[in-house]
Amino acid sequence: MRGIIFALLGGACITLQGVANTRISTDMGTWQAATITQLTGFILAALILVFVRDINLQGLKQVKPMYLAGGAFGAVIIFSEVTAIQQIGVTFTISALLIAQLFLTFLVDSNGWFGVVKQKMKLPQFLGIALMVTGVIIMKL
Incomplete structure (x- = not known):
């Protein structure tokens, strides 16, 4: 049940993020929107990490280098989503x-x-x- 709740929350946040990014993009530009979104996402994730005190830097050595670039997909996702929303709704x-x-x-x-x-x-x-x-x-x- 928790998995479904988190999936629904994630889906709602994807939609809200896309709309917010499109508004930012209209005023500043798409790559600026991607930058602001990635930065605020990083800040929130870092704050949560500090709050829950679940820091495991040793685990970083276990992660394959190609997977460490996964966050970079976020910039492409944001750019693509903003551009699509502007063109097709x-x-x-x-x-x-x-x-x-x-x-x-x-x-x-x-x-x-x-x-x-x-x-x-x-x-x-x-x-x-x-x-x-x-x-x-x-x-x-």
């Missing part, structure tokens, strides 16, 4: 983002990339993805 942007996430997670799960346990995709998963794509197409029409 919030609803269609978030819908397209979710579909892109589903397709990539399908590839990650079915191929076992990044050390993820391989998952066999069955008809219900394919139908779910197809229904989402169909829903977005209908919504755009």
Whole structure:
């Protein structure tokens, strides 16, 4: 149950972040919006880390170097989302983002990339993805 609550919270925050970034972008520029968002996100995460006192710098040695660049995806995400919202609107942007996430997670799960346990995709998963794509197409029409 907690996983679902956190997933819903994350989804809501993605949408709110996209709208806020688009507003910042209108006044300052898209890369400035990405910079401010990444900076404020870093500050909040650092404050939470200090508050919960769960600092584990030894674990940093265990992380593969390519995974340490994961945060850099945030800049691309912000730029892409802001640009898309400005061009196609919030609803269609978030819908397209979710579909892109589903397709990539399908590839990650079915191929076992990044050390993820391989998952066999069955008809219900394919139908779910197809229904989402169909829903977005209908919504755009």
